[in-house]
Amino acid sequence: MELFDVMRRTFSAREFTDDPLPDETLVKILEHARFAPSGGNRQGWRVIVVRDAATKRALGDLSGFAAKRYAAQAKNGESPWNTIDPPRVDAAAIEATPPPRRLTEPIARAPVVLVVCVDLRLVASMDQDLERVGIVSGASIYPFAWNILLAARHEGFGGTITTLATAQEPKIQSLLGLPPHVAVCAVMPLGRPARVLTKLTRKPVAEFAMRERWGGPSL
Numbered sequence: 215m216e217l218f219d220v221m222r223r224t225f226s227a228r229e230f231t232d233d234p235l236p237d238e239t240l241v242k243i244l245e246h247a248r249f250a251p252s253g254g255n256r257q258g259w260r261v262i263v264v265r266d267a268a269t270k271r272a273l274g275d276l277s278g279f280a281a282k283r284y285a286a287q288a289k290n291g292e293s294p295w296n297t298i299d300p301p302r303v304d305a306a307a308i309e310a311t312p313p314p315r316r317l318t319e320p321i322a323r324a325p326v327v328l329v330v331c332v333d334l335r336l337v338a339s340m341d342q343d344l345e346r347v348g349i350v351s352g353a354s355i356y357p358f359a360w361n362i363l364l365a366a367r368h369e370g371f372g373g374t375i376t377t378l379a380t381a382q383e384p385k386i387q388s389l390l391g392l393p394p395h396v397a398v399c400a401v402m403p404l405g406r407p408a409r410v411l412t413k414l415t416r417k418p419v420a421e422f423a424m425r426e427r428w429g430g431p432s433l
């Protein structure tokens with residue numbers, strides 16, 4: 215595919231056909247994805263390739279915990295899990311909300327799930343002393359995760375960056391034997407998409423790009 219087409223048409227695939235995603239294709243995808251940038255070119259990414267049905271099911275189920283709060287807040291008109299506005303739903307409302315199947319089942323049902331991890335010993339987290347949630351560390355791993363989806367799209371496959379399971383990171387570490395300095399960045403179901411979307415919904419440039427300073431004229 216042409217670069218701009220891949221960029222504009224790499225959608226979040228959550229339903230897959232029964233087609234296999236062979237190791238050779240996976241290697242080819244990772245072979246290209248590894249050219250992603252990372253701070254100091256330290257390449258702290260590590261990938262666990264999960265094909266075992268019970269492990270995929272466990273990763274899907276682990277996503278259910280955060281999915282309950284996500285769904286409860288979304289239903290209440292909130293931006294779920296944001297660190298600025300305290301949640302306006304209480305523990306009982308979260309508990310009463312079932313985890314949406316579209317957030318858990320893709321992980322259990324995909325032919326393969328990649329658990330994209332990062333070795334935090336290799337990440338320069340420049341914002342670690344600021345009084346807000348860390349954001350910079352992600353920049354050393356998510357370009358790699360996104361490259362996986364771009365390369366998969368180019369090869370006729372697809373998937374989704376999912377992060378709900380990371381709310382239960384200690385349980386993933388114990389499930390997969392990850393050492394404590396290795397963080398989980400994404401649990402990524404991958405496979406042949408059941409439907410191919412070509413038109414994604416995104417805001418126009420003029421809505422988010424401004425000249426010279428916050429609130430300046432739109433680009």
Ligand SMILES: Cc1cc2nc3c(=O)[nH]c(=O)nc-3n(C[C@H](O)[C@H](O)[C@H](O)COP(=O)(O)O)c2cc1C
Nearest residue numbers: 224225226227316317374375376377378379414415
């Ligand atoms: C950092 C990040 C976390 C995400 N977490 C989840 C997730 O946990 N579960 C899920 O189904 N999708 C997840 N997504 C996918 C988004 O919902 C998706 O990118 C967005 O809805 C746009 O979808 P589209 O590209 O198909 O238009 C995540 C995406 C990103 C970039």
